[in-house]
Amino acid sequence: MTRALYSLCGADEGRFFSPHCWKAVMALAHKGLDFEEIPTTYARIREIGGGVSSTLPVLDDNGRLISDSFAIALYLEEAYPERPSLFNGEGGKALSRMVEGYSQMIIHPAIMRIALLDIHAILDEGDKAYFRQSREVRLGKPLEVFAADSEAEKAAFGAKLGRSVTC
Numbered sequence: 001m002t003r004a005l006y007s008l009c010g011a012d013e014g015r016f017f018s019p020h021c022w023k024a025v026m027a028l029a030h031k032g033l034d035f036e037e038i039p040t041t042y043a044r045i046r047e048i049g050g051g052v053s054s055t056l057p058v059l060d061d062n063g064r065l066i067s068d069s070f071a072i073a074l075y076l077e078e079a080y081p082e083r084p085s086l087f088n089g090e091g092g093k094a095l096s097r098m099v100e101g102y103s104q105m106i107i108h109p110a111i112m113r114i115a116l117l118d119i120h121a122i123l124d125e126g127d128k129a130y131f132r133q134s135r136e137v138r139l140g141k142p143l144e145v146f147a148a149d150s151e152a153e154k155a156a157f158g159a160k161l162g163r164s165v166t167c
């Protein structure tokens with residue numbers, strides 16, 4: 001039995017930093033399933049399974065390839081029903097989707113501004129050039145300009161999480 005998780009790494013192959021990959025790691029751990037975590041740079045993502053995915057994580061479960069952290073969790077839930085449940089039913093799946101959406105709308109943009117230059121700094125040279133180019137196109141500005149407010153973002157982060165909205 002071989003189970004492998006392709007997970008994003010920097011120049012230091014032991015340093016996995018992608019939140020999406022960590023979600024898959026935690027889902028596998030919750031299920032109590034053994035796996036090998038394979039350090040993968042941005043440049044190597046498309047080498048997995050002949051190009052099954054443009055993003056990480058990708059799970060290889062005995063030759064079955066699944067990409068996307070949520071799809072991996074759904075797959076594990078279905079493939080290993082005898083293991084501890086990740087969702088405890090349909091309600092848990094819906095709640096998890098809501099948490100995922102909240103995280104991607106509120107937490108990820110803030111973390112991106114806070115950690116952008118740190119992420120760039122830990123990548124290998126090839127990935128550094130790719131990361132800069134692709135993110136600068138996406139952000140519409142140089143990394144350093146986007147990250148200029150990172151200290152202010154960090155200071156506001158706690159309040160952002162705790163903010164209550166009234167109507």
Ligand SMILES: N[C@@H](CCC(=O)N[C@@H](CS)C(=O)NCC(=O)O)C(=O)O
Nearest residue numbers: 018019020054055056057068069070
């Ligand atoms: N919805 C996907 C998002 C995955 C994702 O965006 N992964 C990033 C790393 S954090 C990636 O692989 N990006 C590839 C790229 O930018 O070329 C999931 O939950 O797995």
